Amino acid sequence: MTRPLVTTALCLRGVGAGYRGRPVVHDVTVQVPGGSWLAVLGPNGSGKSTLLKSMAGLVDSTGELLVHGRPVSTMGNRERARAIGYAPQIPALPDGLTVTDYVLLGRTPHLGPLGREGPSDLSLVAEVLTRLDLSNLAGRPLRTLSGGERQRTVLARVLAQQAGVLLLDEPTTGLDIGHAQALLELVDGLRTTEGVTVVTTLHDLTLAAQYPDQVLLLDAGEVAAVGSPSHVLTAERLARHYAANLTVLTGPDGHPVVAPVRGH
Amino acid sequence: MATGTTRLSRWHVLGAALVLAGVLVSAALFGAIDLDWHRVIAEVVAQLTGGVSPLTEQESAILWQLRMPRVVLGGLVGAALACSGATFQGVFRNPLADPYLLGAAAGAGMVVTGMVVLAPHTPASFLPVAAFTGSIGGVGLTWTLGRSAGSGTAHLLLAGVAVASFLTAVQTFVQQLNTDTLQRVYGFILGGLATTGWNQVLAVLPYLVVTSIVLCACAGLLDVLALGDEEATSLGIRPGLVRALVLGAASLATAAAVSVSGLIGFVGIVVPHLIRLLFGASYRVVVPLSLVGGAVFLMVADVVARTALAPAELPIGVVTAFSGAPFFILVLRATGGRRS
Numbered sequence: 011m012t013r014p015l016v017t018t019a020l021c022l023r024g025v026g027a028g029y030r031g032r033p034v035v036h037d038v039t040v041q042v043p044g045g046s047w048l049a050v051l052g053p054n055g056s057g058k059s060t061l062l063k064s065m066a067g068l069v070d071s072t073g074e075l076l077v078h079g080r081p082v083s084t085m086g087n088r089e090r091a092r093a094i095g096y097a098p099q100i101p102a103l104p105d106g107l108t109v110t111d112y113v114l115l116g117r118t119p120h121l122g123p124l125g126r127e128g129p130s131d132l133s134l135v136a137e138v139l140t141r142l143d144l145s146n147l148a149g150r151p152l153r154t155l156s157g158g159e160r161q162r163t164v165l166a167r168v169l170a171q172q173a174g175v176l177l178l179d180e181p182t183t184g185l186d187i188g189h190a191q192a193l194l195e196l197v198d199g200l201r202t203t204e205g206v207t208v209v210t211t212l213h214d215l216t217l218a219a220q221y222p223d224q225v226l227l228l229d230a231g232e233v234a235a236v237g238s239p240s241h242v243l244t245a246e247r248l249a250r251h252y253a254a255n256l257t258v259l260t261g262p263d264g265h266p267v268v269a270p271v272r273g274h
Numbered sequence: 275m276a277t278g279t280t281r282l283s284r285w286h287v288l289g290a291a292l293v294l295a296g297v298l299v300s301a302a303l304f305g306a307i308d309l310d311w312h313r314v315i316a317e318v319v320a321q322l323t324g325g326v327s328p329l330t331e332q333e334s335a336i337l338w339q340l341r342m343p344r345v346v347l348g349g350l351v352g353a354a355l356a357c358s359g360a361t362f363q364g365v366f367r368n369p370l371a372d373p374y375l376l377g378a379a380a381g382a383g384m385v386v387t388g389m390v391v392l393a394p395h396t397p398a399s400f401l402p403v404a405a406f407t408g409s410i411g412g413v414g415l416t417w418t419l420g421r422s423a424g425s426g427t428a429h430l431l432l433a434g435v436a437v438a439s440f441l442t443a444v445q446t447f448v449q450q451l452n453t454d455t456l457q458r459v460y461g462f463i464l465g466g467l468a469t470t471g472w473n474q475v476l477a478v479l480p481y482l483v484v485t486s487i488v489l490c491a492c493a494g495l496l497d498v499l500a501l502g503d504e505e506a507t508s509l510g511i512r513p514g515l516v517r518a519l520v521l522g523a524a525s526l527a528t529a530a531a532v533s534v535s536g537l538i539g540f541v542g543i544v545v546p547h548l549i550r551l552l553f554g555a556s557y558r559v560v561v562p563l564s565l566v567g568g569a570v571f572l573m574v575a576d577v578v579a580r581t582a583l584a585p586a587e588l589p590i591g592v593v594t595a596f597s598g599a600p601f602f603i604l605v606l607r608a609t610g611g612r613r614s
Contacts, residue, residue: 066508091510104500106555110278118498119510125494149278
């Protein structure tokens, strides 16, 4: 018996995506249940970011792309923005804005035509800042933040959007392992407590083995494998698609640990 | 409730209103004929309350028919240029963008010069519309050339320099066609408010009111545009539509200002930067406060233009350049040349 559609937050059937008629991603089919975490993996240039952008409706796509059962292509911009939050790999952080000003931009799809935030918007942003431990930075200009603080601020902006689906393109870019872990724990906590559905691209395969429920491996725009991390992240498969010498160990928590092996 | 927001408070509005009113009345005190400040204030109060005027008929005419329209027009032009400058900086995500660097002013100047030289009897009320076509044409040309060369802001600004230079060359060529109008054209190029009457104020007022409302209403969207087109789209706005709307409004405001005051530089760069330094970088405060700051800046500059070499007058564009250029360098040093 198939899973009822309403529990599927994101459904992609035969999705292709690209730029100005140049296809980058081909025939992607995957279902992401509500409240789960999908990681899109693959070597550089495999189409991970393009696939994420297609889910956000930011690039031309073909095939069937449903969010909570509704085709993304039929949604208006604001409606889509209320359903899907998106953070790019290198977010623009206008350096003169304060943390609060920036996070308030996440309320844009909920504001009226004159764009004035109400007390409820300000309260919600205050809550998000508290939850992400950013309250003490609220009035700080973005340019004064460290890398970890910046990533948390971007996440806060996406959370302020109150979308049920979060698309995070390389959220750990530029973070050391401690900050990367802290950020992914934070995302995982939000997924558990808020029930949001998370799709991330990730480069670190060991981290990708620990947090997501399923991973999708792309290579040259095609789906090479999809399934649970332990099913997809095998040494033979990764070596083939990443053109790398590596081995996959089993960590103390039972998750795969991908370790590079120096070639001879 | 969230703290650390940069938003317009009632104190901003009250302070801006008081400064604006103070500078407006103060600017009207300066001129060839000395009017006592307390009598001028009593006159303003009398006009507002329907009381008895303390001024003679001649003094009253000097105040209301000569000085006030000039001061008010200076305020309107300054507001338009500063607000447009802030908007251009937001749209192009570049702190150096202003009506002059993007060809908006040069386009408007070229068309107005053409009207002065080739159709000298054109009604003054038509000039803002004519200037608007030149302004939009200038920005459109800059935009098209810049985008064809690359997507960076450097391409855009270089295209703006090229377009502005070309349009200025065309303007110079046109002005040489008729030597009888040379003086009028030169006066226009240097910028000035000397021939101002209420007619000119009324000619530009509707354009400036409408464009100011549009630009202030869209100020929050400029903050969203600062995230780049992809993120702005992911937040539910249509960047192209917003850009077209605010560029149209900013170009119309610039054109209306240029059509009555000629080419007055630096207002569009200096004032928004000063507002950013004092009140924060969100366009929600930068755009509306630039309106007031621009008005104050140009009214003060006009007082200097009228009094520095009295009884002769300096072109106001010279005054804004004298004060604006060093100030701009200070701003650049203070901000370390950061992006807006």
